[in-house]
Structure formats: structure tokens, C-alpha cells
Amino acid sequence: MRAESTNLRIRLPVFVFVAQVTIVALYAAFVTYDDQADARFQNNRTNPMENAVYKDYPIFTDIQVIIFLGFGCLFAFFRLYGFGGMVFNLLTAAFSIQWAILVQGYFQFCHDGKIHLGVINLIYAEFACAVVLISFGAVLGKTSPLQLLVMALLEVPVFAVTEWAVLKYLKINDAGGSILIHLFACYFGLGVTFVLYRPHLNEGHAKANTSYQSDILSLIGTLFLWVFWPSFNSSLTLKGDDQHRAILHTFIGLSASTLTAFALSAMLNKNGKITISDIQNVTLAGGVTVGASVDMMITPAAAYALGMMGCIACMLGYRYLSPFLAQRFKIQDQCGIHNLHGLTGLISSAAGICAILMADEEMYGPSLYEIFSHRAPVEGDPKLHELQILIPGLQPGLGRTAQEQALFQVAAVFSTIGVSTLGGILTGFVLKLPYLAPPSDVFCFDDQLFFEVPPDYDSPLKLNNILTTDDSAA
Amino acid sequence: MRAESTNLRIRLPVFVFVAQVTIVALYAAFVTYDDQADARFQNNRTNPMENAVYKDYPIFTDIQVIIFLGFGCLFAFFRLYGFGGMVFNLLTAAFSIQWAILVQGYFQFCHDGKIHLGVINLIYAEFACAVVLISFGAVLGKTSPLQLLVMALLEVPVFAVTEWAVLKYLKINDAGGSILIHLFACYFGLGVTFVLYRPHLNEGHAKANTSYQSDILSLIGTLFLWVFWPSFNSSLTLKGDDQHRAILHTFIGLSASTLTAFALSAMLNKNGKITISDIQNVTLAGGVTVGASVDMMITPAAAYALGMMGCIACMLGYRYLSPFLAQRFKIQDQCGIHNLHGLTGLISSAAGICAILMADEEMYGPSLYEIFSHRAPVEGDPKLHELQILIPGLQPGLGRTAQEQALFQVAAVFSTIGVSTLGGILTGFVLKLPYLAPPSDVFCFDDQLFFEVPPDYDSPLKLNNILTTDDSAA
């Protein structure tokens, strides 16, 4: 890595103001309110309490807590990089959401030449933001804020196009986003970190460790994610029993993986003690693993088993796969996103496919054709008419069989992984362009590079030196 | 206490995996979705937006915050036991909820041979979990994670049976759970800690103190509890005006006890300063004290007065009763649950009885027979028919008088205290069985026993030694 200046005084404002002027111009030109937020569309038949905001906003605030407080605290686990973890998360999130509103708006919410904005768009944009933040986990502490903004600038459109194409052409079931969010984010992040490989960091880094306080802070982040994950996984399901099941499965999956994580952590530690980073990360594996089948009739027992399986894979990944990937494949995955989002995402995708193959009318009743809407009979099929008596609003589908739907899921998994890996690698090369202020190896995981820090910020370090000296003197 | 090995490498995984395999088998055999979460029960008359999940989920997330973030931070108040407080809370809570879903399911939600699962069951299970966590407060820092799991394993069924028996046979009013939750949890915990008595701890313990950071962390826990307590107290009331009153009373009671706590804290301190542990605990007394009458027409002024009274009792308990119980009765109540849940629970029960005795139709209108449903006339009574014109859905009751209802409340208080004390004592003896890895006295309140800790975790301690040496040298 070149010894480049990391002074942000000019380059950060230039990027931000160019971005902001562009965004405000695009907002002015193309963004208007959606019907639910536009005063002109209210008339004497409007019931204000039926406004979509009352369905969407409670979910939105829960996801806000996940994005800003959950990720923010979780990423603050490095002893000397608490500001960086928490504050670059805020910066990246704020920019990603603004940008995603425009990009997703263009692909998904655009008609009459305008992007129509409501709280529902914000929820979609926060999903795009979650994707960027997960990828951020792979390069945490090794990237400048400018690099993070450029990463978001590139990742959001690649994600939005993939999301749009997969939903429009492959038409998959993925309520909890295991494929589109977790797998995409994971392989994009791994692509980036592969290109940004820093050989010296494989030998360990004096600042890449935690303190007692930073560990506790990060645990609080975990707890925020834990508590609100059911909202995340259930936010884009159908309303009613589907959302109800999504909440139950997410909760059950998380509880199961939490217990398993404690057991494995003690079991894999040579002193039989618990490793706190396992609690910070691996406990959450169940939330991802139930994702792809979260709204299906998989039974509570299966959600429990998925939580345990995800946790085992994630834990083994942290212990054995991550060091191996770093040494052999030059993939330095700082927060282990491949374990928490990749391996679990793959298990979740497989579980989703099994659930799809097993889904039949006996298990779901006629709702089968609502949840798996592409299995509904095509327009003109007499079966459609029959079903529409049972479910008045049922839309005609594509008449897919379970096997066909499963094949499309497989196609989505592979194409998502392919596109995201490629996108991540190309983004990695862009991040190596000059002027993006990457930290030198020695200043990785170190707040004093990009922040004015208070005098005591490295006192634990200094203190330990003194204590060590002191101990030897005594 | 025997000097037993505290290595968790084998015993924790064995317990957890046996428990998890059992739980997943029981889930597979006996747990299915309830009508609101089952796709097969949706038909052309189902309005998805009327699914019970929309009534229950907002309350559920608030209680999740209380359980995982509130208790988690509050219990992290020891200087060297932040991991233990926060992380064993997570472990115990996750296990208790899973277990309570099954046990309460068997007693309360079982029909056609199946436990029917919806978000409402999770709310009930989180109440059972709160019971375990309150009891945990009595033995915080003195128990291994394995002991905590065993305690949860035993306490949840004792609680579930008591809850079921009291509600089914005594049929009491206790919306905020002052009797069934707070009194039960308190006396169970005292029973456990009585058996686990450690004489050396009465002389003070070098690690049983706080640091500036741990105190602030614990305060954050207090604030989470403060903010979401109205949701806790109102979650199982009738919908509508009853829930409305429960929220108002809880808020008023908490505000009143908060102010009183500041005043008493300064008054009882010899330097006229505020003691931070009073703010962490005693401010919350009002939330418990209003519990048993939280949905009744007690007037806002009475809720205020109850908040003050609960606070005074709780504060005096911390100052005078807890040391006395520890010295004389071998009851070492680490977090003072007897003050925050026991004394306040008794006051609350008494207030509930008064409110029941004073309740009449003038004060409540015909709703009297909804809130005090056992006072509704029996089937066949002409008064019932009259009332059913005013309140269409009114169920026939038992025709109890106010005095009769009050006597059943008294019976519930005594039987709850009796059963929980006995259950706690027996559980205490089980916790003394071998292989449960209890910490030796010297490693109580110390994270390094069960966790891999970062190098700086005891630096405040070392630092103070240096500073003291330094001061004396200078």
C-alpha cells in the first residue's frame, strides 16, 4: 500500500459536496411523494388511519435501530477504533440510504417519470444499506471514510440491479433476504477485501484487538440486533399469518443459535472458557439461517434446528475457515462476514429450497398460491378461478411447479454470488485508485488517523506497558 | 464451597446439547402454529391486518428490550463482572424462554394434544424469563452459567405450575404481575441464595464493587427498564381503556419513585451526596408497586402515592434490611431483589386488595364485570342478562363479592410466597450438586473465571494500586 496522504481536509468535502449537490438535483428533478404521502391524493374517501405509514413506520424504526445502533455498536469492538466503527457506520449508512432511494427508486418505484417516495422506500433503502454495512465488515479498520463512500457508491447500484433482476426475472422466495442481502453482501465484501489484501496484516496487528469496554459496547450492538432481528426478517413478507410466522421463526432460530454458541465457545476453547467474540457474532447466526424460508410452514422445530446448524457452521468458520482463507486465498475478512452471512446464507438457501420442494396444498391450504405466488395458475387456467373463490385477491401466477421454483432459487443463489463477487473485485480495484486516503498498515484499526482523539484514548495501551514494566520491576 | 473445577469445556456443552436435542424433539412432537400463524387457517374471510401479531408484536419487542438490553446492562454493574452480568443474562434468558414455551404451553396453550404457538406465547414466556432473571439477581456473580441454566430448568416449571394454578383456581387480578412475577421471583431467589450462603462474602469482597464505566452501563440498563416498563405492566391487561390506565399508572408511579429516590439518596448519605446504586435500582420501585392494581380505577393520585411509598420501602430495605438479612438470616441478596421486588410486591398486593375492596359500579360502570371478571353474575342470573345488553361480550362469572375476591388475592399472595420459597430452597440444594462448576469465593464477581478476558480488564484495579503507591511516594 502506498504511503499516501490521509488528510481529509479537501478530498472528503469534495466528494461529499459533489454527491450532495447531485443528490439534491436528482431529488428535485425526479423524486415526488407517493400517493400515501401526497396531500393532493387525499379525498373524502380517505381514512387517514389507513395510511400505509402506520403499517410501515413501526418496522422502519426497528430497522433504524438495527442499522444505526446495532451495527454502530457492534462495529466498535476494536480497542482503538471505537470512533471509526461507530461513526463510519453512521456516515456510510446515511449515504447508502440516500443513494439507494434514488437507485432503487429508478428500478422499482418509478412511474410517470418520477420516483414516488414513501416510508416503504426507506425500508427498501435500509436493506440496501444493510448490504453495504455487512460488506463494510470485511474491511473494517483498513479503509478510509472516502473508500467506504466510494464502496457504497458502487455497491448500491450493483445490488439494486441484482435485486431488481432476480425479483423480476427469476422471481424467487427470499423473505428474510438470505440470498439477496446476506449472500450478496458477503461475497461483495470478500471480493473487495481480496483486492485490498495487506500481507503484513496476516502476521497479526498490535492494534487489532479489543478492550474490556469495547467488548461490552460491541455486545450491546449484538443485543440490539438480537432484539430487533425478527422485525428485519419479517418486514417484507405478506401481512398476516406470513409475517407472524416470520417473527416466530426468527426468534426461535436466534434463541437456538444463542445456546449453541455458548456451548461451542466453551468446547472449542482450550481452557474451557467462553470467548466473548463468539457471543458477539455467532449467537446471531440463527437469524440469517432461517431467512430464506422464514415465512414458510417449516414448523417451529425446523426453525430451531436451522438455528443450531447455522451456529455450528458459523462457529467452525470462525475457528478454521477464516484463518485458512486469509493465509491461502488472501481473503482478510475482518469481522468474519463469510461465517455470519456467507455460510449461514448458503445453509438458509438450501433450507429454503427444501421447504419449497416440500410445500403443498395440504400443508398451506390455498394460501400456498399467495406465499409462492409464482406457483399460482396462469391467467385463464380454470384452477385459478376456483382458487380466487377461496382467496378473493389472488393474482394469476406462472403455474410453476415446486421443482421449477426450486431451480430458480438455485439460479438466484449462483447468479447472486457471481455478480456480487465480480462487483466486489472491481470495486476493490477502484478503491485502490489514488486520493482515496487508505490508511497505511501501521495505522489500521487506529482512530487517531482520521479523528481528533481525546488524550486518554490509548491509555489502556500505555497503561499496559507501564503495568508490565512495573510488574517486572516489582 | 468445595474447590471444584470450573472448566466448562465438557459440562456446559453436554448440558446445552442434551437440552437442545430434547427441546427440538419436543417441538417436533408437540408444537404447532396457532390459528393466527398457520397458513391453513386463512380463508376468504381473513383480514390479514387483523392478525393477532399486530396487537402482540409491539408489546413483545418492548419486553425484548427490557429482558435483553435492560436486564443485560443493569446486571453489568460490577467492575470486573461486566461480561458475566450481560452475557449470562443472555444465556439464561434464551434458555428460559425456550423452556417456558414448552412448559407454559403444556399448561396453558395445549389442545388437541399440541401446543399452539404464536407471538402471545412468546410474551408469556418472556414473563417467565423475567421471573428467572429477577431471581438471578440474588445470586449474581456467585453462580456458574451451568448453575444458572439448572436454576432456570427448575424455576420455570415451578413458576408455570404456580401461575396456572393461581389463575385457574384462585382466579386473581394481577395485571402487572406483582404477585405472580415479582413476589414469586423474589422469594424463589432468596430461597436459592439462602442455601448457597457463603460466610466469607459477608465480610465484603475485593471484587464486589463498581467502576465509573460499569456504573454508567448499569444506569443505561435502568433507563431501558424505565422507558419500557409501561409496556411490561400493560401487556396482559384487557385492551382499550384498561391498557390505557395501566400505561398511565406505571408512568406516574415510576416518575414519583424516581423523584423520591433522589431525595432519599441524598438524605440518607452522610455527606449529602447521591449514591448511584440508588438511582440504578430504587428509582424503579414505582413500576412494581403499581403492578397489582395497574389496570384499576385507582386514580392518578393513588398511582403517584404508590410510587412514593414503594420507593421509601425499597430504599429503607437497601439501607437497613438487606445487611440485616445477610448477617442474621444468611440471605445474601446480591442485587437487593427483596427490596425492589419483594417489599414493593407486598405493598402492591396490599394496594391491589384495597382497590378491589373499593371497586363498585359507580366507579367503573358496567365494565366492573369485565375487569373483575369473577365478580360477574353466574350463568342464569337475570343480572347477567341485563349486563350483557350493556356489554355484549360479557362472560358469566362466579358472582364473587369484593370481599371474596380480596380473600382470594390474600390466598394467592401467601401461596405464591410459600411455593416460591420452598421451590427456591430445593433448587438451591440441587445447585450444590457436584459438576455444576460453582466459583470459589475468591473468584466470585470475576469475569476471568469463565471468560477469556482482554488484557486491560482489571487495569483499573492495577492502576489504583499504582496510583496509591505513587501518591504515597510523591
Added chain:
Amino acid sequence: MRAESTNLRIRLPVFVFVAQVTIVALYAAFVTYDDQADARFQNNRTNPMENAVYKDYPIFTDIQVIIFLGFGCLFAFFRLYGFGGMVFNLLTAAFSIQWAILVQGYFQFCHDGKIHLGVINLIYAEFACAVVLISFGAVLGKTSPLQLLVMALLEVPVFAVTEWAVLKYLKINDAGGSILIHLFACYFGLGVTFVLYRPHLNEGHAKANTSYQSDILSLIGTLFLWVFWPSFNSSLTLKGDDQHRAILHTFIGLSASTLTAFALSAMLNKNGKITISDIQNVTLAGGVTVGASVDMMITPAAAYALGMMGCIACMLGYRYLSPFLAQRFKIQDQCGIHNLHGLTGLISSAAGICAILMADEEMYGPSLYEIFSHRAPVEGDPKLHELQILIPGLQPGLGRTAQEQALFQVAAVFSTIGVSTLGGILTGFVLKLPYLAPPSDVFCFDDQLFFEVPPDYDSPLKLNNILTTDDSAA
């Protein structure tokens, strides 16, 4: 400042108990339940799920988080004043809300000689509380808890009267409270701090600085405010599309100001680094700036631009105006409330006036006369009848033109600033009365004055001394 005793042992309990006895007496005499919380008003046409509590309570909890956790953590930014910031916030908030329930109740919720209490009153009272807490920001660390309680005792009525008079007589549009909350609170606080001027503090204070942990804690407060600010700004709008827009605009304004704050922070720092106090405060400017026009059809682009403008004004205020005010005008504004609430409040007021001047039927449809209810035609005007066909529930208004409404807004701005400044100055003089235990200059920003502190609370300070000595020795 006199060297007065700061022992709280007698004076704090005396104040609190007198206040509490008075409050409970007033509650008993004058406070009853509102129709939605009173059992007697429920009858066979009542649908419990339509109780107002279900509209109001979710907003109420969000504001609770802002008040107790958001402000609490944000105010804990001083290294040695974490208890003070967080705990005096709790005390002041609890008292302000109790007091505001009574005072606002008298002015706004009183009929038949009784104050009618529901969750909606609590929301109003928490707004009054927010006013007091913002003013508290000006004098943070320089006032005793007793002074804060006296300030709340005086500020709440002045605010309640101003609010009542402005809404009743001037009848302005100010959904987000930029005028009534932010401007009032700011100028009241500046008035108080002007009178409490401490010349020595202009030379800097050894304790008036942050630590790494306190900065992170304060950031968490910022994130709580960030996440829940849309609930705050939208809580008193009309339901439906108005509230929907308020949420969108607040979110957009906050995102915009967040990005701008990062850019300006790096730009204005001589080393091109980010200053963490900018992130803690200036990121939030957009939330205030969109306030006065938050429910209007200002377009998303305008909300974005307002966020940027507010941020620029706020940032420049912190860098250049605050030091100037302290030096020249004896206004020591500890948290810079003039930047975050004053300057932004003025911009917001101006933007609100522009939005009012541009509002017409083309932009709003007939809803114009709901949002700007005073522009609705007067009783008897044939246009009113015409509009009532389009909007059945439309109330007759005052037939104001846009220009007239704008003039009333201007009048409200000036009268609010005038009253609050005067009220603040008078309150400042009251706070100088004897027996209120003001800290001496040297004990400002220092927890050990009013709290029993743990032994390590000033260890960072001591440690730095050692480290410095050590460095020079080495």
C-alpha cells in the same frame, strides 16, 4: 459565585418532598382520567382497539427513548461528569413531566374543573420536558440538581403559557416545534446562562473535556436521537399523509445534515481530521431545520436542502459564534444549544414562512384547509360548504390568506424569543438565590461534588499525569 455549601442532605429532600406532596394533592384534587382511559365511559358501542392509546402510545415510547436515553447519553459527554449528565437528566425530566402534566393540563386539558389525563397529555408533557432539557444544555455541569429543579419549576409554566397563547391567539403552523420548542428552549437557556456567567470558565476548565469512553457514550445518545427524531417531529401532525410526510422530511433532513457535518468537520480542522463533537451534535441539525415545515408539501429536495443549510449554520455557529458569544456577551453556552436549536430554529422558521407563502390549492388540493386550518373559510362562507363536500370533517377557519398566516408566524417567532429570553433571565436571577447549592468554579463538570464516586472515576486524569511524567522520565 459564593462559596456556598453544596451538601444536598437537607435541601434536596425538602424541595422534592414539598414538590411531591403538592403534586399529589393537586393530582388528587384536579386530575382525572380522560374519556379514553375511564372505565365509566366504555359502553356497548366502544371498540377497545379504537382506543386512542393505540395511536398515541407508540409515539410516546419513541419520545421516551429520546428523552431518557437520547438526552441522557448525549449529556454524559464530559469525562468526569457522566453521572451528572445522565442522572440529572433523569431527575429533571421526571420532575418536568409531572409538573407539565399539571400546568399544561390547566391551560389545555381542563374542563368541568378537572384535568383529563391520557397518554396524549404525556406526549405534550414530554415536549415541555424536552424544552427544559434543551435549556439544561446551556448550563450543563455548572448547576446543582436543586438549581435544575428550580429551573424546571419556572420554565415549565412560562413555556406552557407561551405555547397556549401562541396556539390560541396567533394560531401558527409549527408541527415539529421549531418555534415553540427549539427557539423557546434555546433563548430561555441562553437567558439563564447569561445571568449565571462565570468569568473564570472562559479561560478553559481542566475538567471540561471528554474521554474516549465518554465520547462514545455521547455518540450513542446521538444515535438514539437520530433514529427516533422522525417520531418526535411527526407526533403532533394530523394523522395520515401529513404524518407520513413529516417522517420522510425528518429522515431526509437528518441524513443530509449528517453527510454535510462529516465534510465540514474535516474541512474546518487544520489536520483534516474529524472532530467527534461535530458528529455528536451537528449531524442532528437537519432534524430541527425541517421542523416548522415538516408536514407541508415542501418536496423531498427542499427537506434535503434544509438539512444541509441547517448543518452549515450549526457548524459555523460552533466554530465561530459560540466563542464570540462567550467572550463578548457573557453567554457561556455549554452544549452549544444556540447552534443546534437557535440558528437552526431560525432557519426552520424562515423556511416554514416560505412554505406557507407558497402553499396553494394546486399543491395541496383541498387538504390545504386541513393543514393550514386557519386558512379555511369562515363559518357561513359558501366556499366552506363546497370544501366540506370534498373533506367531510373540515372545520370552519379564519379565512386567513397565506400572507396573513405568514405574518402570524413572524409574530410568533419574535414573541417566543422575547418571552423566553426574558423568562430565562429572570429564572437566572432566581437560580442565584442562596441555598440552591451552585458548584464553585473548580467543581464544575465534576461528579464528586454531588455523587459518591467509585475509586477509579478520575483515573484517566491521574493516569495521564503518570504517563506524562513517565514519558518525560523515559
